[in-house]
Amino acid sequence: MNENARLFDRSELMALAALALLLLVILPLGLDVFRLNLVAKYLTYAFVAIGLVLCWGCGGILSLGQGVFFGLGGYCMAMFLKLEASSVANTKIQSTPGIPDFMDWNQLTQLPFFWQPFHSLTFTIVAIFAVPAIFAFIVGAALFKRQVGGVYFAIITQAIAAILTILIVGQQGYTGGINGITDLRTLKGWDIRTDQAKFILYFVEVAFLFATVVAAQFVRRSKLGRILVAMREKEDRVRFSGYSVANFKIFAFCIAAVFAAVGGALFTLEVGFMSPSFVGIVPSIEMVIYTAVGGRLSIFGAIYGTLIVNFAKTSFSESFPQLWLFGLGALFIAVVLAFPNGLAGLWRDYVQPRLDPLLLGRSAAAAKWAGRSVADGAAAE
Amino acid sequence: MSDRNDSYKPWGPLAPSRRKLLAGMAALPALSMLPRPSFAAAPPTSVVNTTGLAVTDSEVTVGILHSVTGTMAISETGSVEAEKLAIEQINAEGGVLGRKIKFIQEDGASDWPTFAEKAKKLLVNDKCAAVMGCWTSASRKAVLPVFEQYNGMLYYPTFYEGLEQSKNVIYTGQEATQQIIAGLDWVSKEKGAKTFYLLGSDYIWPRTSNKIARKHIENHLKTKVVGEEYFPLGHTQFNSVINKIKLTKPDVIYAIIVGGSNVAFYKQLKAAGIDLSKQTLLTISVTEDEIDGIGGENIAGAYACMKYFQSLDNPNNKAFVAAFKKMWGEKTVIGDVTQAAYLGPWLWKLTVEKANSFDIDKIAAASPGVEFKGAPEGYVRIHENHHLWSKTRVGRARPDGQYDVIYETKDLVEPDPFPKGYQ
Numbered sequence: 001m002n003e004n005a006r007l008f009d010r011s012e013l014m015a016l017a018a019l020a021l022l023l024l025v026i027l028p029l030g031l032d033v034f035r036l037n038l039v040a041k042y043l044t045y046a047f048v049a050i051g052l053v054l055c056w057g058c059g060g061i062l063s064l065g066q067g068v069f070f071g072l073g074g075y076c077m078a079m080f081l082k083l084e085a086s087s088v089a090n091t092k093i094q095s096t097p098g099i100p101d102f103m104d105w106n107q108l109t110q111l112p113f114f115w116q117p118f119h120s121l122t123f124t125i126v127a128i129f130a131v132p133a134i135f136a137f138i139v140g141a142a143l144f145k146r147q148v149g150g151v152y153f154a155i156i157t158q159a160i161a162a163i164l165t166i167l168i169v170g171q172q173g174y175t176g177g178i179n180g181i182t183d184l185r186t187l188k189g190w191d192i193r194t195d196q197a198k199f200i201l202y203f204v205e206v207a208f209l210f211a212t213v214v215a216a217q218f219v220r221r222s223k224l225g226r227i228l229v230a231m232r233e234k235e236d237r238v239r240f241s242g243y244s245v246a247n248f249k250i251f252a253f254c255i256a257a258v259f260a261a262v263g264g265a266l267f268t269l270e271v272g273f274m275s276p277s278f279v280g281i282v283p284s285i286e287m288v289i290y291t292a293v294g295g296r297l298s299i300f301g302a303i304y305g306t307l308i309v310n311f312a313k314t315s316f317s318e319s320f321p322q323l324w325l326f327g328l329g330a331l332f333i334a335v336v337l338a339f340p341n342g343l344a345g346l347w348r349d350y351v352q353p354r355l356d357p358l359l360l361g362r363s364a365a366a367a368k369w370a371g372r373s374v375a376d377g378a379a380a381e
Numbered sequence: 382m383s384d385r386n387d388s389y390k391p392w393g394p395l396a397p398s399r400r401k402l403l404a405g406m407a408a409l410p411a412l413s414m415l416p417r418p419s420f421a422a423a424p425p426t427s428v429v430n431t432t433g434l435a436v437t438d439s440e441v442t443v444g445i446l447h448s449v450t451g452t453m454a455i456s457e458t459g460s461v462e463a464e465k466l467a468i469e470q471i472n473a474e475g476g477v478l479g480r481k482i483k484f485i486q487e488d489g490a491s492d493w494p495t496f497a498e499k500a501k502k503l504l505v506n507d508k509c510a511a512v513m514g515c516w517t518s519a520s521r522k523a524v525l526p527v528f529e530q531y532n533g534m535l536y537y538p539t540f541y542e543g544l545e546q547s548k549n550v551i552y553t554g555q556e557a558t559q560q561i562i563a564g565l566d567w568v569s570k571e572k573g574a575k576t577f578y579l580l581g582s583d584y585i586w587p588r589t590s591n592k593i594a595r596k597h598i599e600n601h602l603k604t605k606v607v608g609e610e611y612f613p614l615g616h617t618q619f620n621s622v623i624n625k626i627k628l629t630k631p632d633v634i635y636a637i638i639v640g641g642s643n644v645a646f647y648k649q650l651k652a653a654g655i656d657l658s659k660q661t662l663l664t665i666s667v668t669e670d671e672i673d674g675i676g677g678e679n680i681a682g683a684y685a686c687m688k689y690f691q692s693l694d695n696p697n698n699k700a701f702v703a704a705f706k707k708m709w710g711e712k713t714v715i716g717d718v719t720q721a722a723y724l725g726p727w728l729w730k731l732t733v734e735k736a737n738s739f740d741i742d743k744i745a746a747a748s749p750g751v752e753f754k755g756a757p758e759g760y761v762r763i764h765e766n767h768h769l770w771s772k773t774r775v776g777r778a779r780p781d782g783q784y785d786v787i788y789e790t791k792d793l794v795e796p797d798p799f800p801k802g803y804q
Contacts, residue, residue: 032505032506033505034501034502034505034506037501038498041498093799102585105542105544105585105588105589106585106588107592166613169583169584169613169614170583170613172583172584172585172588177583177584177585178519178584178585178614179493179518179519179522179523179584179585180493180519180522180523182522182523182525182526183522183525183526184526185526193526193530271494271497271498272497272526273493273494273497273523273526275493275494275519275523277492277493277494278494314498317487317488317490317495317499318487318502321449321486321487321488322449322450322488324450324488325450325490
């Protein structure tokens with residue numbers, strides 16, 4: 001019991017330290033600003049992947065629509081930045097100065113009402129958390145209360161991703177359409193496009209990432225996390241034990257949505273624009289793939305999985321512009337066929353058992369393996 | 382010549398067989414017969430490159446940034462091919478300021494953020510002296526801030542909606558008014574058209590183009606728009622609009638439908654019994670490339686308003702088409718954008734040589750007034766606003782997928798990306 005009371009056990013603390021070393025020391029020292037900014041972009045997906053570990057890995061709720069929440073967070077941020085970039089002075093060439101350029105192209109002559117509050121940074125930050133949480137709550141409540149789960153839930157989330165994309169593309173006067181919201185420049189007067197800003201934003205993002213890791217670990221270690229795992233394994237038993245399964249599922253789905261939205265908002269800051277191509281079905285599935293490659297049961301695995309897949313994507317596409325998609329496809333098939341628990345599973349089964357005796361001493365390691373349980377994330381046989 | 386002989390020495394103990402050596406030596410005199418363009422006259426790198434671009438004494442690096450995967454690959458491949466052809470031809474003539482052009486190709490993967498990432502890579506990591514690339518407006522909008530921030534130079538080939546002008550972009554395609562107004566004037570005069578039905582895919586280019594078309598039809602031609610409709614990208618069900626067209630009987634169907642939707646649209650039009658030899662249809666979005674997918678028999682008789690058709694009869698174009706087919710195969714077709722992409726490397730070369738520098742600021746300043754007499758479309762010149770002066774032409778689709786050019790403007794049409802009275 002003692003082991004479980006602590007937030008991180010010893011090997012997890014080491015994993016955390018290793019991740020901190022990698023993200024805070026090795027990468028910033030070893031990469032130029034351009035590559036570091038790419039890492040920053042990849043890490044924004046890691047937020048989504050951590051959310052999926054909770055919701056899919058622990059709770060067994062496969063959502064193929066996380067792009068929706070990534071997009072909602074990203075669009076909230078983009079709306080604020082776009083309004084700041086569309087000052088009257090910057091847009092005097094337009095027929096209606098002072099509104100975003102794409103509205104002017106679409107013959108809008110005044111700012112739509114729902115854009116108005118995004119002049120305020122405070123409102124924007126609240127919205128980044130609240131909008132996706134409320135949306136996830138509505139979707140979750142509508143489906144889980146009716147005991148819609150499994151494949152049907154996955155299909156519905158996918159449909160929502162498709163609907164939102166069509167909505168954004170179709171309402172281009174209000175959303176920027178397929179071009180998205182581009183040319184974002186400053187945050188409260190601070191130019192986010194300079195190399196120095198990218199450097200600072202990277203560290204801000206890593207800080208958020210660690211906060212997210214701690215929050216996710218807290219959920220997993222709590223009684224709530226155990227109920228989630230129990231639900232994944234035998235939903236009916238949990239229900240008959242008197243728990244409201246639907247409420248727990250809604251909670252897991254909401255928290256995954258909020259994580260994704262934070263990632264989306266940071267993405268907008270890092271990359272400088274937001275477009276419907278992050279909202280749709282394909283990016284949503286890609287995000288699930290990152291989690292699967294890294295290992296859906298492991299928070300750290302999901303982070304590494306995201307980094308590795310995206311690195312592979314960038315370097316394949318730089319080296320083989322014509323063939324890279326095939327290479328990437330082959331990688332996914334290989335990983336899923338050979339290591340169903342992803343890289344984290346590989347680590348846990350082969351590397352960790354050899355590492356533990358060295359780090360913990362033989363007897364402690366034996367005790368630890370004996371006490372391993374389903375709740376630690378291992379799949380029940 | 383002596384240092385060329387020296388290059389045999391490093392083989393040392395692995396001396397080549399006597400026969401090979403002899404053959405090699407026999408080939409040496411031939412080397413001196415190769416055209417030796419102005420390498421000696423090449424100005425020193427320190428003079429022509431003061432901002433740290435990827436320029437050496439013998440080479441200059443440019444980027445090619447198009448989608449070779451994803452939905453846009455089918456459209457953008459032609460542009461990549463044309464740019465590579467132009468680069469090869471320029472190198473054969475001795476390169477730019479005595480330097481061979483080397484290119485780095487990146488894949489935008491039909492994904493706008495990827496375009497931005499790759500653009501940044503080409504500018505920041507590879508220090509490309511120029512980038513030929515992008516196709517859709519969305520990809521251009523995504524990379525534009527990158528080019529402005531890192532001070533790069535983009536040669537953008539596609540006809541587009543206008544409303545944009547940047548120091549860091551040369552637009553080698555037409556902006557909207559160049560493609561629309563002359564065509565509407567022609568159809569109104571030649572066909573006596575009084576009523577128009579406007580159609581388009583639902584994004585910024587068709588919408589802006591139709592806005593300009595409507596203003597011209599109503600305010601200048603004093604005729605009427607009887608309908609205007611938009612369809613999502615990839616839409617394939619056009620029956621309801623075709624029924625409306627049958628009911629309203631417009632003199633002209635003005636169609637700006639893009640990509641795969643075209644195939645469904647023209648097939649359904651034909652199936653519904655609308656005969657394009659009787660019903661006038663004018664499009665600004667179907668080039669020879671698209672007809673390849675639509676099938677010539679489905680669109681024969683339609684009119685297209687472009688600045689270039691593969692069938693243009695002039696010596697430049699004949700040489701261009703022959704060289705293109707030699708490099709990429711007999712079956713390839715060349716559309717308007719492909720030709721515009723071919724202009725990019727050439728205009729860049731001419732501008733660099735005019736400025737006698739690779740520096741972005743200098744070529745941006747030197748661009749206005751640069752003339753390219755060897756353009757397949759005929760003479761073009763860069764305007765102060767970084768767009769091209771070019772002619773507008775109307776072609777009529779033949780069943781074999783080519784266009785007969787039936788009209789061209791007498792003079793070059795001035796580019797006007799922010800047209801007064803059309804916004």
